[in-house]
Each structure stands twice: as C-alpha cells, then as structure tokens.
Amino acid sequence: MSSNTTSSASGHEEKAYPVFPWFGIDIGGTLVKLVYFEPLDLTADEIRSEGEILMNIRRYLTSNRAYGEDGVRDDELELSNIELGGRRGTLHFIRFPTSKMMNFIDMCVMRNLHTLTFQIFATGGGAYKFEKDIVDKLQISWCKCDELDTLMKGLCYISKLNSKECFYYEEPQNDANPNKHPFVFDIKHPFLLVNIGSGISILHVESESSYRRITGTSIGGGTFLGLCCLLTGCSSYDEAIQLASEGDSNKVDKLVKDIYGGDYERFGLPGHIVASSFGHMNSLEKREQASKADLARATLVTVLNNIGSISMMCAQTENVDRVLFSGSFLRINEVSMRILAYAMDYWSRGKIKAIFLEHEGYFSAVGCLRQFIMDTNNDDTDLTNSTQK
Ligand SMILES: Nc1ncnc2c1ncn2[C@@H]1O[C@H](COP(=O)(O)OP(=O)(O)OP(=O)(O)O)[C@@H](O)[C@H]1O
Numbered sequence: 001m002s003s004n005t006t007s008s009a010s011g012h013e014e015k016a017y018p019v020f021p022w023f024g025i026d027i028g029g030t031l032v033k034l035v036y037f038e039p040l041d042l043t044a045d046e047i048r049s050e051g052e053i054l055m056n057i058r059r060y061l062t063s064n065r066a067y068g069e070d071g072v073r074d075d076e077l078e079l080s081n082i083e084l085g086g087r088r089g090t091l092h093f094i095r096f097p098t099s100k101m102m103n104f105i106d107m108c109v110m111r112n113l114h115t116l117t118f119q120i121f122a123t124g125g126g127a128y129k130f131e132k133d134i135v136d137k138l139q140i141s142w143c144k145c146d147e148l149d150t151l152m153k154g155l156c157y158i159s160k161l162n163s164k165e166c167f168y169y170e171e172p173q174n175d176a177n178p179n180k181h182p183f184v185f186d187i188k189h190p191f192l193l194v195n196i197g198s199g200i201s202i203l204h205v206e207s208e209s210s211y212r213r214i215t216g217t218s219i220g221g222g223t224f225l226g227l228c229c230l231l232t233g234c235s236s237y238d239e240a241i242q243l244a245s246e247g248d249s250n251k252v253d254k255l256v257k258d259i260y261g262g263d264y265e266r267f268g269l270p271g272h273i274v275a276s277s278f279g280h281m282n283s284l285e286k287r288e289q290a291s292k293a294d295l296a297r298a299t300l301v302t303v304l305n306n307i308g309s310i311s312m313m314c315a316q317t318e319n320v321d322r323v324l325f326s327g328s329f330l331r332i333n334e335v336s337m338r339i340l341a342y343a344m345d346y347w348s349r350g351k352i353k354a355i356f357l358e359h360e361g362y363f364s365a366v367g368c369l370r371q372f373i374m375d376t377n378n379d380d381t382d383l384t385n386s387t388q389k
Pocket residue numbers: 027028029030031032097124125196197198199200220221222223224225237238327328329330331361
C-alpha cells in the first residue's frame with residue numbers, strides 16, 4: 001500500500017510513514033469507539049504541509065472532551081508520549097452511540113474530510129453495515145477488519161504498552177477497600193477472554209496470533225441496559241449503573257435461604273446465593289417493596305450470574321486459570337467487576353482469577369490502528385518496541 005505512505009523531509013527521511021490522520025474505528029452494536037493518534041513529533045515541513053483541514057481536526061479532537069451532545073473523549077484513558085509506527089504522540093479514546101453514526105458521517109463531510117485522501121481501518125458490525133454510506137459520502141479508503149482479530153491485536157498491544165493495563169481485586173467483597181492491584185499479564189499462557197459488549201463473545205486464547213471463539217451469549221451489556229430502561233424508566237447507561245450501585249437485588253431475587261430457610265448443604269448451595277433471579281417478583285407485596293434501584297441491581301446481578309457461570313464452565317472445560325473481561329459494559333462499573341471477581345474466586349475455590357482491563361471496550365479500535373500501521377508501514381515490529389514514558 002505504498003500509495004498511502006509518505007516520507008517527511010527532515011528528521012524522518014529514512015522511513016516512510018502512513019499519511020495522517022491515523023485512526024482506528026470499531027462500530028459496535030451500541031457504541032462506536034474511535035482511537036486517534038496525535039503525532040507530537042511533527043517536523044516543521046510536516047506542519048506546513050498538514051493543511052488547514054487536518055490541523056483543525058487535530059485541534060478539535062484534542063482540545064475538547066465532549067463533541068456535540070453524544071461524543072465523549074475518555075481523557076483519563078489517554079496514553080501520552082507513546083511510540084507508534086516509529087512516531088511519538090498521544091493516543092486518544094473517543095466514543096459515541098452507534099445510533100448517531102449517520103450524524104457522524106455528516107459531521108465529517110461538514111468538516112471537509114471528504115476532500116482529503118486517506119485510509120481508515122474499521123471493525124465491528126458497523127464497518128460492514130455503514131460501509132456504503134461512508135464510502136459514498138466520504139470517499140475514503142475503507143479497510144474492514146474482523147472484530148475479534150483486532151480485539152486480540154489491540155489487547156496485546158495495549159497490555160505491553162501499559163504496565164497498569166491489567167488489574168485484579170484481591171478483596172472484591174471489601175467495600176471500604178477492595179484492594180485493586182496491577183496484574184502482570186503474560187500473554188504466552190492460554191487464557192479466556194470474555195468480551196462483554198452488547199452481546200458477549202468468549203474466546204480461548206493460546207497466544208497473540210492463535211485464538212478461537214468458543215461460544216457467545218446474547219445476554220450481555222445490551223440486555224442489562226435494555227431491561228433497565230424498561231423496568232426503571234432510566235434513559236442512559238450511566239444512570240442505569242448509578243441506580244444499580246444504590247440498589248439491593250435481594251428484594252427482587254429469591255435466594256436459596258428464602259426457599260430452604262438456610263443452606264442447601266447436600267449440594268453445596270449456600271443460603272445467600274440466588275436460587276431464582278427476579279423470583280420474588282410474582283408477589284404483589286414484594287413488587288411494591290422493590291425500588292427502581294433494587295430492580296436495576298437485580299438486572300445487573302442476573303446478567304452477571306449468567307456471564308459468571310458461562311465463563312466458569314468455559315474456563316474449566318478449557319483448563320485455564322485466568323479469565324480476562326473486556327468490553328464497554330465494564331465502563332464505570334466497579335460493582336460488576338467486583339461481583340465477577342468474587343464469583344469466579346468463590347466457585348473455583350480460588351483456582352480461577354478474574355482480570356480486568358483499564359481500556360475496557362477500546363481494544364478492537366486500537367487493533368485497527370495497529371493493523372493500519374502494520375499494513376501501510378510494512379511494520380510488525382513495534383509491538384515489542386513500543387513504550388510509554
Ligand atoms: N455511554 C454508553 N452508552 C450505552 N451503553 C454503554 C455506555 N457505556 C457503557 N455501555 C455498556 O457497554 C455496552 C456496549 O459495549 P461495547 O461498546 O463493548 O459493545 P458494542 O461493540 O457496542 O457491541 P457488540 O460488540 O456486541 O457489537 C452497552 O450494551 C452498555 O451495557
């Protein structure tokens with residue numbers, strides 16, 4: 001793809017770099033994740049030849065944290081002073097609802113992006129669904145990538161770049177201090193990757209380049225949000241999580257002790273676990289006692305119980321002792337991470353560890369950017385050379 005490479009005049013003569021701007025985009029069932037590499041080592045020549053449109057885009061993206069009503073830059077996630085494709089810069093993480101994808105395309109036209117020639121690597125179902133609209137309106141070169149390939153690429157890249165990317169909870173049940181610690185992640189040993197997006201994909205990963213999708217479930221982040229909106233009248237994910245963090249699911253779910261009066265000892269079922277999700281809700285009296293927050297919490301716990309038990313079964317069948325959880329469902333969602341961590345530890349008797357990731361839902365978008373650099377730069381070496389200073 002030499003047509004998309006350029007050599008800068010001073011400082012970078014020996015190597016060809018892909019033409020700026022450098023983006024990766026993941027258009028999912030619920031959220032679009034956009035990662036943008038802001039070069040901080042532009043030479044005087046490059047700044048001169050950058051042109052007004054690109055400069056405006058660079059400034060617009062990097063100087064705002066909100067774009068219109070729906071776009072958000074997660075500035076706490078930004079990775080600064082990193083090396084990518086031989087250049088130094090900052091990686092920015094931006095998201096907006098997939099329902100606003102057509103508005104996004106129109107905004108790109110308004111900002112004259114359609115007058116530039118550049119290439120974008122894209123993934124997620126929307127890379128296919130919106131391809132025609134994007135290519136017709138923006139006339140860019142649109143390279144589609146598989147969402148799970150890029151998920152793996154992005155995960156490998158970021159976990160090497162950022163030593164604090166992976167973490168676990170030592171005491172997930174301790175409200176005062178669940179003891180969050182960085183986890184030193186060795187990608188060489190097999191592990192399970194549970195990606196909780198709108199729906200869920202579960203992968204068995206053997207190495208950076210070798211994985212398979214074991215199974216999936218449609219009861220995922222979209223289910224939590226959809227049911228929460230129905231049951232509580234809330235209208236956003238942030239609101240749903242806030243409600244859930246305030247609620248008590250035991251007012252909604254029927255526990256083993258509600259049925260047995262205590263534990264069901266013979267088969268090792270303690271009284272405090274859920275016997276029947278939403279099992280109290282057939283009673284008018286219990287319905288009247290359950291608040292919106294309780295319903296939100298019970299919805300969360302129902303989805304998590306399902307995720308936990310499928311993940312546990314897969315981990316046991318595949319004989320792995322680490323389960324990594326990714327996906328935007330875990331955004332601002334410590335309550336879910338702690339519930340999952342506790343459940344994995346409890347049901348595996350401490351054998352299986354739940355590991356979480358700071359950049360939750362952004363790995364596929366990052367993987368696209370990586371693929372773009374590798375394909376246009378003919379470079380697959382900087383995975384190991386990349387550093388964050
Ligand atoms: N601002 C938000 N708006 C809507 N959902 C959000 C938001 N933040 C987090 N979520 C949660 O993240 C989920 C989407 O996660 P993610 O972005 O990883 O998946 P996706 O790529 O949209 O879906 P899929 O991979 O299934 O196509 C939502 O279903 C919701 O539970």
